[in-house]
Amino acid sequence: MVINRVVSFLSLMGAMFTISSAFATEIEVLHWWTSGGEARSAELLQQGIESRGHIWKDFSVAGGGGQSAMMVLKARAVSGNPPTSAQIKGFDIQEWTKLGFLTSLDDIAIEGNWDSLLPKTISDTMKYEGRYVAAPVNIHRVNWLWVNPKVMEKVGVSIPRTWDEFFIAADAIKAAGYIPLAHGRQPWQDATVFESIALAMLGADDYYKAFVALDLDVLSGEKMVQVFSAFKKVRGYIDGDALGRDWNVATQMVMNGEAAMQIMGDWVKGELTVAGKVSGEDYVCVPAPGTDGMFSYNVDSFVFFKSHDPSRGQGQKELAKTIMSKSFQEAFNYSKGSLPARTDVSMARFDDCAFQSKTAFTMAEGSKNLLPSLSADMSTTSYIRDAMIDVISEFFTDEAADPNKAPERLAKAVKAAL
Incomplete structure (x- = not known):
C-alpha cells in the first residue's frame, strides 16, 4: 500500500513536472551585476523567475557602468537576436523604444496599479509617450561618501561635511600614511x-x-571653473595604482582600512553587506561633501524586446511581475543597498544608511533637490553623457589640465553632441 502511494505520488510529480516543463520559457536576461553584492542580488531575480516555472539564462557582461553591456546589446539587437530582457535605464529606455525594439508593459502595469505604487519621477522614466515600457528594480542614491571610522579615529579627523573639510581631513589622512580616497580610474x-x-x-x-537642460552658459561658466579646480585637487588624494581599478575593489580598500573614504553610489553597501560589515560600526555613510539635502538618483530597470513567440511574451510578463512584486523588491534592495522602487515596501529590516536614503528621497521628491545622475546615465542621452564624460575623464588624467579652460571644452563637447 505504501509503495503504491509512493509510486502514485512520484507519478503525479512527474506529470506535474512534464506539464510545467511544457509551459516553461527560457528567459535570457542581460545585466552587468557581476560584483559580489550585485551578483547575489541578481540571483534573487533568477530565483524569482525560476519559482514561476521558467528557465533563467544568465547574460551578464562585466563593467560597473554598463557601457560594455550596451555595446554587446546593440550588436545582438542589430543582428536580430536580442535577449528576452535587458538592463537599460534613463534616456536609453526612450531611445530603444523609438527604434521600435521594445514591447509595451502597459497591460501589466495597469493590472498591477504601477502608477499608484511608484514615485512619479520613477514612473515617468519608465514610460514612453505615457505607456510603460520598462520595469524599475530600485532607486539608488549616487551622492554618498563611504567612510572607515577606525581610520578617521586613528588619524584624529572628523568625517567631512563640506569640500573644505574634506581637503583638510585628506591632508591629515595622507600624512598619516593612509589613502584618503579609494577610487578606480x-x-x-x-x-x-x-x-x-x-x-x-x-x-x-x-x-x-x-546636466539636464544642457545650458551652455552654465556649462562654460565661472562656477564650473570652481568644480574643475576642486576636481583636480581631489586627484592628489588617490593612489598611483588607481588606473583601471573596479569600483568594488576600491570599496575593499575602505573595508580593510587601506583607504579612509570612497565617493560612490549606494551599491557600495551591497559589497559591505556581503562582507558582513555593519553600518555605524565598520563603516559610516554620509552625503557627499556639500550635498546634504540633495538626492542624485539612479534607477536600475529592465526592458523587454519584441518577439513573435507567444511563450516568450508570457515569460516577459512573468519577469516584469516578479520585478515589481513586493517580496522581490524588499529582498533585492536589502541585498543591493538601494531603495525599493515601490513605495509600499516595508523598510523595517533595512539599516541606517537605507533610512537616511529613504528620508532624503522623500524630502527631495517633487522638489529641485531630486536630480538625475549624470554619471549613472540618468540626466541626458548616452551620446551627450559620453561626450561630457570624455572631457571629464581626460581632464582628470592630465596632470597639466587647466581648470579655467575645461568648462569651455565641456560646453563645446555638449554642443557638438546635440
Whole structure:
C-alpha cells in the first residue's frame, strides 16, 4: 500500500513536472551585476523567475557602468537576436523604444496599479509617450561618501561635511600614511566624483541647468571653473595604482582600512553587506561633501524586446511581475543597498544608511533637490553623457589640465553632441 502511494505520488510529480516543463520559457536576461553584492542580488531575480516555472539564462557582461553591456546589446539587437530582457535605464529606455525594439508593459502595469505604487519621477522614466515600457528594480542614491571610522579615529579627523573639510581631513589622512580616497580610474567613476563636486558647488538649480537642460552658459561658466579646480585637487588624494581599478575593489580598500573614504553610489553597501560589515560600526555613510539635502538618483530597470513567440511574451510578463512584486523588491534592495522602487515596501529590516536614503528621497521628491545622475546615465542621452564624460575623464588624467579652460571644452563637447 505504501509503495503504491509512493509510486502514485512520484507519478503525479512527474506529470506535474512534464506539464510545467511544457509551459516553461527560457528567459535570457542581460545585466552587468557581476560584483559580489550585485551578483547575489541578481540571483534573487533568477530565483524569482525560476519559482514561476521558467528557465533563467544568465547574460551578464562585466563593467560597473554598463557601457560594455550596451555595446554587446546593440550588436545582438542589430543582428536580430536580442535577449528576452535587458538592463537599460534613463534616456536609453526612450531611445530603444523609438527604434521600435521594445514591447509595451502597459497591460501589466495597469493590472498591477504601477502608477499608484511608484514615485512619479520613477514612473515617468519608465514610460514612453505615457505607456510603460520598462520595469524599475530600485532607486539608488549616487551622492554618498563611504567612510572607515577606525581610520578617521586613528588619524584624529572628523568625517567631512563640506569640500573644505574634506581637503583638510585628506591632508591629515595622507600624512598619516593612509589613502584618503579609494577610487578606480575608469571614466564613469571619475564622473561620479565630478558629479558630487558639481552638486555641491553648482547647487541644485545650476546642476539641473548644466546636466539636464544642457545650458551652455552654465556649462562654460565661472562656477564650473570652481568644480574643475576642486576636481583636480581631489586627484592628489588617490593612489598611483588607481588606473583601471573596479569600483568594488576600491570599496575593499575602505573595508580593510587601506583607504579612509570612497565617493560612490549606494551599491557600495551591497559589497559591505556581503562582507558582513555593519553600518555605524565598520563603516559610516554620509552625503557627499556639500550635498546634504540633495538626492542624485539612479534607477536600475529592465526592458523587454519584441518577439513573435507567444511563450516568450508570457515569460516577459512573468519577469516584469516578479520585478515589481513586493517580496522581490524588499529582498533585492536589502541585498543591493538601494531603495525599493515601490513605495509600499516595508523598510523595517533595512539599516541606517537605507533610512537616511529613504528620508532624503522623500524630502527631495517633487522638489529641485531630486536630480538625475549624470554619471549613472540618468540626466541626458548616452551620446551627450559620453561626450561630457570624455572631457571629464581626460581632464582628470592630465596632470597639466587647466581648470579655467575645461568648462569651455565641456560646453563645446555638449554642443557638438546635440
